[in-house]
Amino acid sequence: MDGDILIAPSILSSDFSRLGEEIAAVDRAGADWIHLDVMDGRFVPNITFGPPVVAAVRGASARFFDAHLMIASPDAYLEGFAKAGCDGITVHAEACTHLDRTLQAIRALDCRAGVAINPATPETAIEYVLDRVDLVLVMTVNPGFGGQSFIPATLEKVRRLRAMIGARPIRLQVDGGVAPETIGAIRQAGADTFVAGSAVYRGGTEDNYRNNIDALRRSASVNKA
Numbered sequence: 001m002d003g004d005i006l007i008a009p010s011i012l013s014s015d016f017s018r019l020g021e022e023i024a025a026v027d028r029a030g031a032d033w034i035h036l037d038v039m040d041g042r043f044v045p046n047i048t049f050g051p052p053v054v055a056a057v058r059g060a061s062a063r064f065f066d067a068h069l070m071i072a073s074p075d076a077y078l079e080g081f082a083k084a085g086c087d088g089i090t091v092h093a094e095a096c097t098h099l100d101r102t103l104q105a106i107r108a109l110d111c112r113a114g115v116a117i118n119p120a121t122p123e124t125a126i127e128y129v130l131d132r133v134d135l136v137l138v139m140t141v142n143p144g145f146g147g148q149s150f151i152p153a154t155l156e157k158v159r160r161l162r163a164m165i166g167a168r169p170i171r172l173q174v175d176g177g178v179a180p181e182t183i184g185a186i187r188q189a190g191a192d193t194f195v196a197g198s199a200v201y202r203g204g205t206e207d208n209y210r211n212n213i214d215a216l217r218r219s220a221s222v223n224k225a
C-alpha cells in the first residue's frame with residue numbers, strides 16, 4: 001500500500017436523506033478525508049448546501065472536513081464555513097477577484113487553504129499564490145455534478161503542477177472521474193489526494209464503501225512508477 005495517498009469521498013454521491021450516517025459509514029470504511037461540495041447555482045449550474053448543513057454533520061466524523069467551494073465571490077462565506085467546522089477550505093481561482101487576499105483570509109481563520117482550477121484553466125493561473133496554499137485542486141471534470149468522465153488532458157496539468165510545487169508542503173488533489181480505472185495514471189502524474197464520489201458511494205452499503213475505497217488504494221499503488 002502507498003501510505004502517502006489520501007482518499008476523500010465526495011458526499012455529493014451519498015444519500016442526502018441520511019447524510020450524517022453516510023459520512024460516518026465512509027469514515028469507518030477507511031476514508032481519510034470527507035469532501036464537501038458546496039455549489040451556489042452561479043459559479044456552477046447546481047446548488048447543494050451551506051454552513052448549517054456542514055455544522056449539522058460535523059459530529060458524524062472526526063476526519064478532516066475538506067470543503068470545496070464552487071461559489072462565486074466566496075469571501076463573505078469563509079467565516080461561516082470555518083465556524084461550521086471545516087478544516088480546509090478550497091476556493092476556485094476563477095471565482096476570486098483577489099485570490100491572494102482570499103487565501104490569506106482562509107489561513108487567518110485557522111483553516112488549511114486550497115485553490116482549485118477548472119479543466120480549461122492553465123496551471124500558471126496559480127503560480128504566484130503557491131506560497132499561500134496548503135492544497136492545489138486540479139478539477140478533472142467540469143465542476144457541478146458527480147458521475148462525469150475523467151478528462152485525460154488534465155493529466156499533463158497534474159504533471160506540471162507537481163514540478164511547480166517542488167518541495168513545498170502542498171497536497172496535490174484531483175477531483176472528478178476518479179475510479180480504479182483512472183487513479184493509477186493520475187497517481188503516476190503526481191497527485192497524492194483523490195476525491196471520489198460515485199466510485200466510493202456505489203453499492204449503497206458500508207461494505208461496498210470499504211471495498212470501493214480499498215480498490216482505489218490498490219489501483220493507485222499498483223500503477224505507481
Ligand SMILES: O=C(CO)[C@@H](O)[C@H](O)COP(=O)(O)O
Nearest residue numbers: 010143144146147177197198
Ligand atoms: O466537485 C465535484 C463535482 O463538481 C466532485 O467532488 C464530484 O462529486 C466528484 O464526483 P465523481 O466524479 O467522483 O463521481
Ligand SMILES: [Fe+2]
Nearest residue numbers: 037068175195
Ligand atoms: Fe469536489
